[in-house]
Amino acid sequence: MNPQTKIVVFGATGKVGTHFVEQALQVGYQVRAFARNRAKLSQAVADKIEILEGDALNSADVERAVADVDVVVSCLGGTGKRLIMQTAYNNIMTAAAKQPHPPRCIMISSVGLGGTSWLIKFMLTLIAGKGAIADFEKADRRIREETAVPFVLVRPYALTDKPGNGRYRATQKQNATFMQPIPRADVARFMVDAVADRQWDGKLGVQLGGKK
Numbered sequence: 001m002n003p004q005t006k007i008v009v010f011g012a013t014g015k016v017g018t019h020f021v022e023q024a025l026q027v028g029y030q031v032r033a034f035a036r037n038r039a040k041l042s043q044a045v046a047d048k049i050e051i052l053e054g055d056a057l058n059s060a061d062v063e064r065a066v067a068d069v070d071v072v073v074s075c076l077g078g079t080g081k082r083l084i085m086q087t088a089y090n091n092i093m094t095a096a097a098k099q100p101h102p103p104r105c106i107m108i109s110s111v112g113l114g115g116t117s118w119l120i121k122f123m124l125t126l127i128a129g130k131g132a133i134a135d136f137e138k139a140d141r142r143i144r145e146e147t148a149v150p151f152v153l154v155r156p157y158a159l160t161d162k163p164g165n166g167r168y169r170a171t172q173k174q175n176a177t178f179m180q181p182i183p184r185a186d187v188a189r190f191m192v193d194a195v196a197d198r199q200w201d202g203k204l205g206v207q208l209g210g211k212k
């Protein structure tokens with residue numbers, strides 16, 4: 001771990017994002033939070049990080065956020081029926097590719113995509129809806145097609161708000177979904193670990209599940 005590592009976090013006010021920011025600070029990383037509304041960040045956290053207000057759907061906002069960082073982390077998610085993933089992830093990857101030294105991008109996606117069985121994808125479509133899955137799928141494809149930017153695609157199984165235990169199961173094998181719900185805190189732990197651990201970089205994406 002290099003404490004000089006500077007990370008911009010998209011979705012820093014969300015459930016996974018809040019855990020990520022807290023854990024990244026504990027490890028000692030420098031954190032820039034990208035948020036639509038800075039008031040959603042706790043004062044204790046806000047005092048320790050740089051905050052950039054903006055909208056992930058606005059490419060100029062995203063370019064400002066991605067400038068001068070070593071790592072981009074996205075914990076973004078659509079709110080209500082708003083589908084944001086394709087546009088937001090295109091903005092992030094485009095901005096990252098433009099940097100003189102493109103940052104590594106650690107991006108949350110979903111189980112049910114690339115390398116997951118058709119049955120899980122079918123179940124997910126019933127739960128989340130066709131539109132949301134199609135949006136995630138396009139975002140996922142945009143990331144995998146990027147050649148100028150190293151990336152980790154994180155595909156967690158069902159998220160829970162239970163306390164984390166710092167453990168997870170992760171694999172890049174095809175069709176190897178772990179059907180074990182995972183606390184959001186442990187998804188964040190995986191993403192923090194991935195900042196220093198390059199074993200998960202690559203096109204296939206990482207299937208992630210909980211571990212007792």
Ligand SMILES: NC(=O)c1ccc[n+]([C@@H]2O[C@H](COP(=O)([O-])OP(=O)(O)OC[C@H]3O[C@@H](n4cnc5c(N)ncnc54)[C@H](OP(=O)(O)O)[C@@H]3O)[C@@H](O)[C@H]2O)c1
Pocket residue numbers: 010011012013014015016017034035036037040054055056057075076077078079084108109110111155156157158159160184
């Ligand atoms: N539920 C599951 O079982 C499951 C499984 C696998 C993957 N996932 C995915 O995991 C991701 C994280 O989940 P979560 O529960 O942490 O989500 P969440 O709490 O809803 O957080 C979403 C974050 O995205 C931000 N955001 C939304 N639109 C934005 C925009 N236009 N510009 C900037 N920020 C924007 C939100 O900001 P505001 O605070 O301003 O709204 C929030 O910080 C989601 O993509 C989710 O679909 C979920």
